[in-house]
Amino acid sequence: MERSNKPSAIGVSASLPQPSVSVKDGIIEASLPSGESVAVYLYGATVTSWKVNGQEQLFMSKTAHLDGSKPIRGGIPLVFPVFGPPPQNHATTPLPQHGFARNSAWEFLGKSSSEAGRGDLAVKLDFGLSHTMLSEEFRKAWPYEFGLVYSVTLTKDALRTSLQVTNEGKENFEFQVLMHTYLAVEDISNVRVKNLESKTYIDKTRNASTHTESSPALAITEETDRVYQGLDPAKPIVVSSTSGDQTLFSITREALTDVVVWNPWIEKAKGMSDFGPDEAYKNMICVEAGSVSAWQTLEAGDSWEGGQSIKSRL
Numbered sequence: 001m002e003r004s005n006k007p008s009a010i011g012v013s014a015s016l017p018q019p020s021v022s023v024k025d026g027i028i029e030a031s032l033p034s035g036e037s038v039a040v041y042l043y044g045a046t047v048t049s050w051k052v053n054g055q056e057q058l059f060m061s062k063t064a065h066l067d068g069s070k071p072i073r074g075g076i077p078l079v080f081p082v083f084g085p086p087p088q089n090h091a092t093t094p095l096p097q098h099g100f101a102r103n104s105a106w107e108f109l110g111k112s113s114s115e116a117g118r119g120d121l122a123v124k125l126d127f128g129l130s131h132t133m134l135s136e137e138f139r140k141a142w143p144y145e146f147g148l149v150y151s152v153t154l155t156k157d158a159l160r161t162s163l164q165v166t167n168e169g170k171e172n173f174e175f176q177v178l179m180h181t182y183l184a185v186e187d188i189s190n191v192r193v194k195n196l197e198s199k200t201y202i203d204k205t206r207n208a209s210t211h212t213e214s215s216p217a218l219a220i221t222e223e224t225d226r227v228y229q230g231l232d233p234a235k236p237i238v239v240s241s242t243s244g245d246q247t248l249f250s251i252t253r254e255a256l257t258d259v260v261v262w263n264p265w266i267e268k269a270k271g272m273s274d275f276g277p278d279e280a281y282k283n284m285i286c287v288e289a290g291s292v293s294a295w296q297t298l299e300a301g302d303s304w305e306g307g308q309s310i311k312s313r314l
């Protein structure tokens with residue numbers, strides 16, 4: 001695992017303007033000469049901002065806690081090693097909802113720049129979390145020796161987040177993982193989610209009952225909390241707007257075959273103290289790429305990698 005803080009530049013011509021990266025107060029910010037930018041908090045390795053053409057692509061609650069006292073409500077919190085409330089009689093049982101990755105202090109491993117093709121630049125930020133870095137409480141609750149490397153790559157038209165999980169111990173462990181992406185939208189009533197048709201989903205708002213998606217373009221008209229399963233990672237999930245049938249976001253995945261679609265809607269939004277303002281549920285949709293409907297088993301010494309790539313219309 002690379003643990004160097006030294007910047008490296010692979011295949012980048014010295015004459016080109018370079019990406020800039022700053023590290024301040026636990027926040028890593030990177031921007032490309034073409035203007036796109038990303039910000040990542042070391043707390044949770046949470047991506048809190050992704051701007052394209054000056055426009056924010058990720059939703060952030062106005063009342064989110066940004067002081068490390070609570071997982072950040074917005075951006076891309078990382079869910080590991082369990083999704084949702086942990087099941088009974090499982091190694092993750094003592095952990096909080098969604099595990100510990102989103103509420104642990106990560107380290108910045110460094111940046112690298114490269115050509116993303118057609119002369120476009122890419123900047124990649126790497127973050128690490130391992131067993132010894134966890135709070136004592138989390139170390140006791142999940143005593144496995146693991147290493148996580150989370151990479152956030154910014155290009156002109158996309159944001160890629162990928163996670164490598166390594167079992168650095170002597171016994172197998174099981175995990176689930178999910179990139180809990182809060183996408184910013186202007187008006188949820190105009191939003192449709194495509195490429196879910198005929199897929200099986202668990203509806204968490206209806207006692208985790210199983211259904212088959214009948215809509216080619218899913219509209220969000222009430223509290224929505226669905227785990228779509230068995231998706232082809234290479235087939236994009238498309239978030240579109242009915243005004244002009246415009247694609248807003250297109251999300252492809254690697255090794256992540258589940259996608260959660262979540263919007264808390266009116267009552268649940270009101271009930272979350274760190275979700276604000278109350279009406280902000282109209283300005284967001286979570287489309288969460290993950291591996292959550294089953295457990296990944298990682299044998300001693302083995303690694304697993306998965307990720308998502310989000311393209312914005314802008």
Ligand SMILES: O=P(O)(O)OC[C@H]1O[C@H](O)[C@H](O)[C@@H](O)[C@@H]1O
Nearest residue numbers: 084097098204225260262286288
């Ligand atoms: O409130 P949090 O722990 O951040 O969870 C927020 C949401 O995450 C996922 O989308 C789950 O499917 C939801 O059931 C949950 O409400």
